Amino acid sequence: MDTEPARAKVNLFLHVTGRREDGYHMLDSLVVFPDIGDVLHASPAAGLSLSVIGPFAGGLHGEMDNLVLRAARALAAELAIAEGAQLMLEKRLPVASGIGGGSADAAAALRLLCRFWSIPRDSGVLARIALGLGADVPV
Template sequence: MRLTETAPAKVNLSLLVTGRRADGYHLLDSLVVFGPAADRLHASPADRLSLCVEGPFAAGLTAEPDNLVLRAARGLADWAGRPAVAALVLEKNLPVASGIGGGSADAAAALRVLSRLWGLTPSAEVLAGLALGLGADVPVCVASRPARMQGVGEALSPLPVIPSCGLLLVNQGIAVATADVFRARKAAFSSPAALPESWPDVAALAAALAALGNDLEAPALTVAPSIGDVLGAIRMLPGCLLARMSGSGATCFGLFADPAMAQAGADALPASWWRSAGPLYEPSTHTVLTGS
């Protein structure tokens, strides 16, 4: 039996840095959704643990001897008191080190798919603990649902319903280290966001997001000025309601009234740029069973 899990791109619609703990970890307040692009992780029974990475961005992980997927597998196996054995194949479709949580989404997918492969039923609390031990973005990626992410990633709460919209993701082909972006940040801490009960339409959502911002965008522009070229190109696209960088960069997104407008925007951008457009990700597509 081969099991498959989708690992969708995490998109920070807004990101506020609200403080810093004594241990150096920054406190965040971020509105997170999941986009149309995704990695995929396949798992099959085996007598040892192995990981094969393939796909357009596989080369970006060749220098990682201990991928987050393997760490997730070992952590889950340790919790269950069982051997960490499975043949894993990762289809790497998301750019590496690009601010859309590709590695975190892959780790979350590993927790989900191996729980099924090994017949485990960890509680939500157990999964949250395992996820947080792997990285700040992993907990929100476990469910891959729109969420407000606070603290160091452990405090999750539902967002107001996101209006129907189209999302365009764009990366020029550069990787940005999160640590470099945080080091370049000189601004004061922000206050947490005040959210409404709902947004009546995507235009209202875009206006609200414009007021919130991404506190890491300005420092990321000092680290990688070409991010500004991507933002400028997205803003010029017909129908673009908001252009912003996601996470610590360098991937940027455009918000549109519908997926067709987002796709038209993708088609108008340079073919050498990585682009993905469509509706927001639906969590119901997480689990796929193939073969027997």
């Protein structure tokens, strides 16, 4: 079983400096990634699936729209990957707590599956997929 950490993201400061034409805000921020977070595991499987365990697993509702599965499906579709993976998320960060749990989980899924499926980490492809999942995923 392969494992990838999904570290929390803590903004030490965050200043909104303007708004872009696409509606996103321009930010001035200092971010740190402490040594705490969720953990994602992958093992061989016929398709893509996700199970969630841990103290904050109950805060996640519905497997279909979870960012981890959305990231996995996007990567598999983009690169025509036929292999599957059984993903298991150890949810150690509180859901909707503002410390980047879902975004970090999605980014961890991309990193883990690149390694698990032996995909070269082309930054352009991964960056495009990550940004499509959410503004904080590429961070």
